[in-house]
Amino acid sequence: QVQLVESGGGLVQAGGSLRLSCAASGGTFRNNVMGWFRQAPGKEREFVAAINRSGSSTDYADSVKGRFTISRDNVKNTVYLQMDSLKPEDTAVYYCAAGARVFTKRNYGQYDYWGQGTQVTVSS
Numbered sequence: 001q002v003q004l005v006e007s008g009g010g011l012v013q014a015g016g017s018l019r020l021s022c023a024a025s026g027g028t029f030r031n032n033v034m035g036w037f038r039q040a041p042g043k044e045r046e047f048v049a050a051i052n053r054s055g056s057s058t059d060y061a062d063s064v065k066g067r068f069t070i071s072r073d074n075v076k077n078t079v080y081l082q083m084d085s086l087k088p089e090d091t092a093v094y095y096c097a098a099g100a101r102v103f104t105k106r107n108y109g110q111y112d113y114w115g116q117g118t119q120v121t122v123s124s
Helices: none
Strands: 003-007 010-013 018-025 033-039 046-051 058-060 068-073 078-083 092-099 118-123
Touching: 003 092, 018 033, 018 092, 018 118, 033 068, 033 078, 046 068, 046 078, 058 068
Parallel strands: 010 118
Antiparallel strands: 003 018, 018 078, 033 046, 033 092, 046 058, 068 078, 092 118
């Protein structure tokens, strides 16, 4: 059983930056693909970014490519999401997810464990 706790959300002006962290405990962190998803009010949960077990491969939604960077530290059991050039449309609750048998990183149904979410609000 893997427990995930996100932090780093908040209120920022458009053009600003935030760094989200997701600390994992229980299980074996390095065995899991890690992903970030987000959900805005009235919208479905959507894929943001994912990283493979070693950190050598990443994937991004087109809407965040070039602005967001996902990384992981398998010693600290933590995954990060650096968000730059934030836009009001990035406003959402951001969720960290972990899965040991993820074959399609953009499919949230393949992740086994989820954090509680952290709110990111970008003002215009």
